[in-house]
Amino acid sequence: MKNKKILVFSEDAAVLNRLKESLSPIHDKVSFASQLKDALFKSQNEVFDVVIMRTSKASLQDPKSLFGWYQSQKTHRESPFIVVGEDIEDKNILVSNDKIRFLPLDWKASQLFDILDGLFFDESDAAKKMVSVKFVNPIVEAVVDVLNTMAQIQLTRGAPSLVDKSAPERTRGDVTGLISVNSENFSGSLAIVFKEALAVAVYKNMVGEEKIAIDDDVKDCVMEITNIVFGNARRDLNLLGHSIKPARPSVIVGKDHEVTHSKQGLCLHLPFTSPHGVLVVELLVAMVSGSKS
């Protein structure tokens, strides 16, 4: 949404100033016009993604209004309008026009942003926001807590990043626990990627038996850790309003195997270090088409 070109036109200076205060800090592609001729001039040189307008015209459809001019131009008529104030005499006719949104004169910034979000909802942005903001903490806390409580291994958190899983460079490990992360709004998977030395150390500390390599017991242990991490993160995420469905883990084994998720797309990559080597947690979440949260 940040990259959308916005034209703000208001002959009412107070309204113009309020819109400037709201939009300038977060949008760098906003043009402001206080007179109709300025707004028309800017529009002739550029097609805006949205026009936010406070007009003194009683009718929006008046051909001499900015909206009227936009409707007369093939190149411009698809631009949505946000009309500030509801004192427009043809509002009742226009309210069903899906290109027009009305904002009350005493609007709150959140109302304006909700309208802009609605107009420019983008699945990849939403997925990005979701994996980066909503999911990081519950997953990090679950991983750290499970390894510390069950295996007495202290993890140190590295910097999280978003990686494109369709890119050729993939995360590699020796044993990986995988589990589906599905709700009505999104679907994806969580991967907990171990190098052999760490997996063996975790097993030894949890169960009290020595292992020199990854075997069925270590695989079972990695699945159980994945199960517990998922269960704990799911509880915390569902408290935030998600409805993540129960799932069962699986395991991938192979020296230096490439971690693949069931879908492609942006993936939250969380690296950790420990006295026994690195651990990587990956979460790939794709929005289900038509959902917004």
Add this chain to the structure above:
Amino acid sequence: MFDPDTKVLVVDDFKTMRKIVIGALGACGLKNFTEADDGIHAWPLIEAAAKEGAPFGLVVSDWNMPQLSGIELLKKVRGTESTRATPFVLVTAEAEQKNILEAVQAGVSNYVVKPFTPATFKVKLEQVYAKLKK
């Protein structure tokens, strides 16, 4: 605390967790263990032991299992005259409030949330024993 010879059934589809639970129970002095990898396999063992007059004195079960879940197993145990009084502990990572409520309503003796330490497990077990002796 429970008599060391108390027959204990440990139910979990993950071998690792069965070993951890057995380790934690062993640290509490218990030593007579039987294992099952799903509720569906646990229930005939519980029924048969009761029928033979040597019932399990404690069942420790995971919640989330593929064929018969821990809560379903608990309901079977509580719904059968010969097994109704068996102390039953659920061990689970599914610690949502609604799960706990469901388990309490079904008559669970206690509830251990994963991850747990042996010390936490011991406290939960002592609570079960104290309830049993009331």
